[in-house]
Amino acid sequence: VSRDVDWRASVALVGTVVKYLAVTMLVPLVVALVYGDDVLVFVASIAITVGVGLVLEQLDDDPDLGTREALLLVSLSWLAVSVVGTVPYLLAGYGTASTLANPVNALFESTSGFTTTGATVLGEISTDRHSHAVLMWRQLTQWLGGMGIIVLMIAILPELAVNGAQLMQSEAPGPELQKLTPKIVGTARALWLIYFGFTVLYVAILYGLHLAGMAPNMDLYNAVAHGFTTLPTGGFSPEADSIAAFRPIVQWVVIPFMFVAGVNFALFWHVLQGEVRVLLDDPEFRTYAGASAVIAAVLAVLLFGGAAPALGDLGGTTEGVTENSLRQAAFQIASLLNSTGYATADFAKWGTDAQAVLLFAMFIGGSAGSTGGGVKVVRWLVVLKTIRRELFTTANPNTVQPVRLAGVVVDEEAIRGIMAFTLLYVLLLFGSAVVIAVDSARVGYDLTTLEAVSASLATIGNIGPGFGSLGPFGSYLNFSPVSKLLMVFLMWIGRLEIVPVLALVVGGLDRS
Amino acid sequence: VVAVRVIVVGAGEVGTSIADNLAESHDVVVVERDPSVVEDLTYAVDVLPIQGDGTDMAVLREAGIEDADMLIASTDNDEANIVACGTAKTVGDVFTVARVKRRNLLATWRGSEGAFGVDFMVSSDLLTAEAIFRISGVAGARDVDTFAGGLVRMAEFELREDCGMAGQTVQEADRWPALTFAAVFREEAVLVPTGDTRLAGGDRVVVIGSPDSVTEFAEAVAEGETNDARDVVIVGGSEVGFQTARTFEDHGYAPRLVERDPDRARELAEDLPRTTVLQNDATDVDFLEAERVDDADVIVAALSSDERNLLVSMLAERIGVERSVSVVQDPEYVDLFETVGVDVAVNPREETAEEIIRFTRDGATEKVAMLEHDRAEVLEVELDEESALVGRPLSEAVPDLPESIVVGAASRSGTLVTPRGDTVLQAGDHAVLFAETDDVEAIVAVI
Numbered sequence A: 001v002s003r004d005v006d007w008r009a010s011v012a013l014v015g016t017v018v019k020y021l022a023v024t025m026l027v028p029l030v031v032a033l034v035y036g037d038d039v040l041v042f043v044a045s046i047a048i049t050v051g052v053g054l055v056l057e058q059l060d061d062d063p064d065l066g067t068r069e070a071l072l073l074v075s076l077s078w079l080a081v082s083v084v085g086t087v088p089y090l091l092a093g094y095g096t097a098s099t100l101a102n103p104v105n106a107l108f109e110s111t112s113g114f115t116t117t118g119a120t121v122l123g124e125i126s127t128d129r130h131s132h133a134v135l136m137w138r139q140l141t142q143w144l145g146g147m148g149i150i151v152l153m154i155a156i157l158p159e160l161a162v163n164g165a166q167l168m169q170s171e172a173p174g175p176e177l178q179k180l181t182p183k184i185v186g187t188a189r190a191l192w193l194i195y196f197g198f199t200v201l202y203v204a205i206l207y208g209l210h211l212a213g214m215a216p217n218m219d220l221y222n223a224v225a226h227g228f229t230t231l232p233t234g235g236f237s238p239e240a241d242s243i244a245a246f247r248p249i250v251q252w253v254v255i256p257f258m259f260v261a262g263v264n265f266a267l268f269w270h271v272l273q274g275e276v277r278v279l280l281d282d283p284e285f286r287t288y289a290g291a292s293a294v295i296a297a298v299l300a301v302l303l304f305g306g307a308a309p310a311l312g313d314l315g316g317t318t319e320g321v322t323e324n325s326l327r328q329a330a331f332q333i334a335s336l337l338n339s340t341g342y343a344t345a346d347f348a349k350w351g352t353d354a355q356a357v358l359l360f361a362m363f364i365g366g367s368a369g370s371t372g373g374g375v376k377v378v379r380w381l382v383v384l385k386t387i388r389r390e391l392f393t394t395a396n397p398n399t400v401q402p403v404r405l406a407g408v409v410v411d412e413e414a415i416r417g418i419m420a421f422t423l424l425y426v427l428l429l430f431g432s433a434v435v436i437a438v439d440s441a442r443v444g445y446d447l448t449t450l451e452a453v454s455a456s457l458a459t460i461g462n463i464g465p466g467f468g469s470l471g472p473f474g475s476y477l478n479f480s481p482v483s484k485l486l487m488v489f490l491m492w493i494g495r496l497e498i499v500p501v502l503a504l505v506v507g508g509l510d511r512s
Numbered sequence B: 001v002v003a004v005r006v007i008v009v010g011a012g013e014v015g016t017s018i019a020d021n022l023a024e025s026h027d028v029v030v031v032e033r034d035p036s037v038v039e040d041l042t043y044a045v046d047v048l049p050i051q052g053d054g055t056d057m058a059v060l061r062e063a064g065i066e067d068a069d070m071l072i073a074s075t076d077n078d079e080a081n082i083v084a085c086g087t088a089k090t091v092g093d094v095f096t097v098a099r100v101k102r103r104n105l106l107a108t109w110r111g112s113e114g115a116f117g118v119d120f121m122v123s124s125d126l127l128t129a130e131a132i133f134r135i136s137g138v139a140g141a142r143d144v145d146t147f148a149g150g151l152v153r154m155a156e157f158e159l160r161e162d163c164g165m166a167g168q169t170v171q172e173a174d175r176w177p178a179l180t181f182a183a184v185f186r187e188e189a190v191l192v193p194t195g196d197t198r199l200a201g202g203d204r205v206v207v208i209g210s211p212d213s214v215t216e217f218a219e220a221v222a223e224g225e226t227n228d229a230r231d232v233v234i235v236g237g238s239e240v241g242f243q244t245a246r247t248f249e250d251h252g253y254a255p256r257l258v259e260r261d262p263d264r265a266r267e268l269a270e271d272l273p274r275t276t277v278l279q280n281d282a283t284d285v286d287f288l289e290a291e292r293v294d295d296a297d298v299i300v301a302a303l304s305s306d307e308r309n310l311l312v313s314m315l316a317e318r319i320g321v322e323r324s325v326s327v328v329q330d331p332e333y334v335d336l337f338e339t340v341g342v343d344v345a346v347n348p349r350e351e352t353a354e355e356i357i358r359f360t361r362d363g364a365t366e367k368v369a370m371l372e373h374d375r376a377e378v379l380e381v382e383l384d385e386e387s388a389l390v391g392r393p394l395s396e397a398v399p400d401l402p403e404s405i406v407v408g409a410a411s412r413s414g415t416l417v418t419p420r421g422d423t424v425l426q427a428g429d430h431a432v433l434f435a436e437t438d439d440v441e442a443i444v445a446v447i
Helices: A007-024 A026-035 A039-057 A067-084 A086-093 A103-114 A132-147 A149-156 A164-171 A184-211 A220-230 A248-261 A265-272 A276-281 A283-307 A321-336 A352-364 A377-395 A412-443 A449-460 A481-495 A499-506 B013-023 B035-044 B057-062 B078-091 B103-111 B124-136 B211-221 B239-250 B262-271 B285-290 B306-319 B333-340 B348-360 B394-400 B437-446
Strands: B005-009 B027-032 B048-051 B070-073 B095-099 B120-122 B141-147 B152-158 B179-186 B189-191 B204-209 B232-235 B256-259 B276-279 B298-301 B323-327 B344-346 B365-371 B376-382 B406-412 B415-417 B430-436
Touching (some): A007 A132, A007 A149, A039 A067, A039 A086, A039 A132, A067 A086, A067 A103, A067 A149, A103 A481, A149 A164, A265 A276, A276 A283, A283 A321, A283 A377, A449 A481, B095 B348, B103 B120, B124 B298, B124 B348, B141 B344, B141 B376, B306 B333, B333 B344, B376 B437
Parallel strands (some): B027 B048, B232 B256, B256 B276
Antiparallel strands (some): B141 B152, B152 B204
């Protein structure tokens, strides 16, 4: 960390963030009261969280944020909420056989939650094993992390608004921040309101299906729980079988909402202003929608052709092979392309052809300004167009050709940043896969190459499920603590898009 | 507005040219900041030069803004020109003309007439670009202009010695019903053609008629050349070069643009999405051949120096480009360039002056095109009840007017009328006339 950073200011504000995190714990507390389970756990968690927050706040009673302090604040906040988020897991798990009683596991689960990754180390996901309240907290962490903790804080805390644009830029996914309103507070509030609005609508539809008798197990608890993890592209589910536990009609409802979660939320703001064209003309949205449709279609054909021998095993295939192929393909692509991580089938058991399609989709990621992870569609667009330009100018050396997105010229410096980010992402992805593989060999954990790469990809891309034993119904439990901590790091830097965290380490402050 | 007293702000190339043009028939005051330019002007042109800033009220008063009929702001700075017009408007009932470079200012002004206190706005670079585009689209033409909202087209062609029309009489050559032979320039003389006039190689023929007939005429004159120049190469990323590329783009073409400076080339590439920008020195023959510039239909030389434009045009001819159009800043060079091998020389000052001059004429003059350095003009006039051309056949009306007048075409409520001896024009018609410049004042006074 650079010498000139006023770390006290940053840490004091991290304290404020942590303090407010306690407020969100009221949600699982209410659940605990309703189900009469783990009430004390959440009372204690709230007390501890407020206490930690207050202590940290003492470091600086008038924090003043510069550029470096803002970077440090964003990076540390995500680390801090992940650490504090373990408190309910540790308290609830203490003295039980719960895998979350182990601090490393708890940190993994908490980080996986806030970063909307969705990778889990829970041994057995069921309300028999864990209280409704703890499982709801697990869901809630994803909802908080989706639109961004710092964005939420800017929306409610005036003192953060001063350097709000800098903070938001460090947290928001994508190469650049889009301001929607003259004041950054307005932008933060608009984004959270849209996010909140979609969540409410989604929960209402899910619960409506239940009331209409079309989704017997989608009760209010499940509707809210899945509402908390769909729009943030999270992927946690209190059901062991994820969305496969629900009827096809429910799965069809989930698909469009997962798709929406991967769209730049700023575009919906324009739609609300009556400017639908802004959404339809957006090059990233068009590519995202087009890529989703094409890849899903390819996958559907493969599935129809028998890539998934046991299609009928999961997901309630009552509608025949065609409907099932379509639904499974659309669901898995909507889930994996933008890093949600829900599943309606154990794709880890599919044929190599179908798995290759999924692996390809996982590389893409959501849109900039969405809640999705990964490299982001817009970066791939720029990378592809830049490569095309390079090829063209090789053949026509005199031609001067700027890279354009929907007619708008992309700055060469921005291109360099995007190229660097994408390369760094790939480098970290494969470098970490090597470390995970070596570490697993060290402890005697048998891992295939695909599993090692997918573990790395699923965590840095905030996707969740990988392949093989890490599939949608599998678990990351068997990794060694070293690998798990590496994955915690990958999830953390993956959510913050690598650069803010590394910039602090290197001392430079460039952001792609 | 019949302007008597005209104030020209800015004695740059365009400003001086306009002042010079108006000096004969009007009282012209020129406001210029640079004392040395003022000094030169005092002896060079018959105008009253005043040293000062045209946006300064005191200076404008000194120039007699209260009594002025017209103010032409023609400095190199868009904002200064607009402010000068706005300032003038606060004191006098003066018709203001502003010259601008930027197209967005022009667009704003067009969107709300009278904006900025500017009564008329021209962009010389854009006018030049449009002229280049018009000329490029008609094979073999030296000058092309449109009238009556596009209904009527005027074009000037030079007949080659081997051209089938050389040696024919006008009666034999005129095979197009909607076309009128308006004039023939032979050496220094202007001939008003009759049916018996025999055409010769080297004659410059002015025809006026429907766009289609002019295009067909062009095909007959310039055998083998293409009317639809698809492959256009523009050399030089000056403002004119940029506007030319833009104009071609706007009409659905994808031109190529050569610019030497890498930063400027990048800027152009960003602003011109459909243009292929090449960064190189256009006088490099290897480069021209490597990029197959020799296959181009038209090469437009739009560099900032006339000499380099000439060099590029001659190189283009050497490697076999069909047609070269060159921007020539110095009017003195226009003829010289056309003699040594440039097919068409376009002079930005002349294009701008054409636009502005009409406001110094009678209000009925809709449009003016100057030919052969203003030796003759083609003008569009809206006829009223009192006009000498209205109410009787042209065969009776025309002999009463100065000898050089030719009624080339007319438009009546959106349709083209091809004038013949028995045609009777009506009030409200727009007549497109050819006349020698010396006769224009007399003609405009009676029609």
